[in-house]
Amino acid sequence: MFTTASTVRHRIFSPYGALAAGSAGVALCAGAGVAGGAMGMAAAAEPNPEGALNPNEFRPFKLMMKEKLTRNVNRYRFELPDNKTSGLYTASCLVTKAMMKEKPEDEEPKAVVRPYTPTTTSDTRGYMDLIIKVYPDGKMGNHIDSLKVGDTLEMKGPIPKFPYKANMKQSIGMVAGGSGITPMLQVVDTVLSDPADKTDVSLVYANTTDSDIILKDKIDELAKKYPYRFKVYYVVDNPSWGGMMWKGGKGRVTGQMLKEHLPPPSLDNLVMVCGPPGMMNAVSGNKAPDKSQGELTGLLKELGYTKDNVFKF
Numbered sequence: 468m469f470t471t472a473s474t475v476r477h478r479i480f481s482p483y484g485a486l487a488a489g490s491a492g493v494a495l496c497a498g499a500g501v502a503g504g505a506m507g508m509a510a511a512a513e514p515n516p517e518g519a520l521n522p523n524e525f526r527p528f529k530l531m532m533k534e535k536l537t538r539n540v541n542r543y544r545f546e547l548p549d550n551k552t553s554g555l556y557t558a559s560c561l562v563t564k565a566m567m568k569e570k571p572e573d574e575e576p577k578a579v580v581r582p583y584t585p586t587t588t589s590d591t592r593g594y595m596d597l598i599i600k601v602y603p604d605g606k607m608g609n610h611i612d613s614l615k616v617g618d619t620l621e622m623k624g625p626i627p628k629f630p631y632k633a634n635m636k637q638s639i640g641m642v643a644g645g646s647g648i649t650p651m652l653q654v655v656d657t658v659l660s661d662p663a664d665k666t667d668v669s670l671v672y673a674n675t676t677d678s679d680i681i682l683k684d685k686i687d688e689l690a691k692k693y694p695y696r697f698k699v700y701y702v703v704d705n706p707s708w709g710g711m712m713w714k715g716g717k718g719r720v721t722g723q724m725l726k727e728h729l730p731p732p733s734l735d736n737l738v739m740v741c742g743p744p745g746m747m748n749a750v751s752g753n754k755a756p757d758k759s760q761g762e763l764t765g766l767l768k769e770l771g772y773t774k775d776n777v778f779k780f
Contacts, residue, residue, distance in 0.1 A: 518554015519547040520624040525564050527619035531594060533612075537679050540646065542586075543597045543611055545620065553585060553595045554624070557631045557657040558650055558780075560584040561624030565610045581607035582626065584649040586682065588656050598681060600646045629739075629778055631657060633664035636737045640729030641670040642720075642750050644742025648672060648681050650780045651741060659693050666696075671728050673702045673720050673746065677713060700728040722766045725750075732771040740767070741780035754779050 520526065532544040547553060555561065561583060566576040585595040601608040611620060631654060639658070641651045651670060658666050674680050680701060690699050702716035702724065710717050716724055730736040740751045747753045752764035763774040 515554035515625075517552055518625075519549075519551040520554045520561055520622060522624055522626065525621040525623045528622050529619050530614045530616055532616065536598065536681060539602070540598060540600045540679075540681055541612065543599060543614075544594050545597070545622075547593055547595060550593045552590060552592055553587070555585060555589050555595075555653075556625060557589065557653050558584075558629040559625035559627050559653075560650065561622050562626060563607060563611070564621045564623070565607065567606060567610060579606050579610075584653055586649055586652055588660070589653075598646065598649055628780060629654075633658075633661050634666060636666055637733075637735040638667040638669070638730035638737075640736065640738040641668065642673075642725065642729070642738065642740045642742070642746075643670065644673045644746040645679070646681065647741035647743070647746070647780070648686075649741075651739065652682065652685070654739065655689060655697065659689060659697060667730070668697045669728055669730065670697075670699045671702065671720065671725060672699060673742070675704050677701070677703050677706050677715075679703070698728070700724070720746075720750075722770055725766055726770055732773070732776060734776060736776055738767060738772060738777045739780060740777065747779065751777055751779055 519528070528545040528547070530543060531546045532542075534542040534544075536542055553561075562580050563583060564578055564580045567579050568576055583597050583599065586598050587595045597611070599608050599611055601612050603609075614620060628650065639654070641654075643651045655668055655670070658664050658668055670686070672680065672686070680686075680703075683701075686699055690697050700715060702718075702720050703713070704718060706713035706715075706717055729738055738751075740747060742750075744753055748765065750765050751767045752762055755761035760774060760779055763772065763777055767777055
């Protein structure tokens, strides 16, 4: 419903373990690849004159529409003035800012900043979409959800994450959990929309139930349109109807699933990982406290991958 301005081994993990911890409504990898905190992420970046965003200053963007996608995930569409593009590229994100009391004991409102990856393509003009999972204790997610059509939200970007180039790898594998799908789709859209890019992409996407799968229609459409270049394997903890009609993975993701659906360890291949902290820890290890890649651990290390062919969003 729309609201518009005009009307391996047996080591396993739960795909949603600890998803809410510190994420404020978004998988922690959404602001990946940048150290030192969101406020100073791209102070030296050059603005894109064609883009509505600016990496050096927060600008207000007007909410055009809200749309409920799953039980706790919504799409928020923001207007880009003068029919501009966002100015984002692959792979990059933006950060949002709002003044609020982040903790109940705070006496005065403070600037709360959170990263998100839009799901609209970089050449989309006039608007951009943020897909946000709203948690009961998620400060920014609840703030954005409280906005009415016509209200504004301050944003800044692009913030660089991964310097993707066409054909830089033979194959790219992806492991995503929940809202960790958003940076993956940015890469998928870029790869598949370029006829000169011959990279194959495979995605393992974990959720609690099949009704929790974000943008499943879009993902399935891409897989159907590019059957030899993009393959997806869904995994859910609790499929509907007891799993009688479910054709994907059931229960928890295992090393065997990753072995079967990701490209093998090689410097010609790359595996990207993005999801809640519990998933990151089980699959690849979380990023280091300074937001650098950190050591590779978990299922991918057990399968023979190294830090040279794994990237953590």
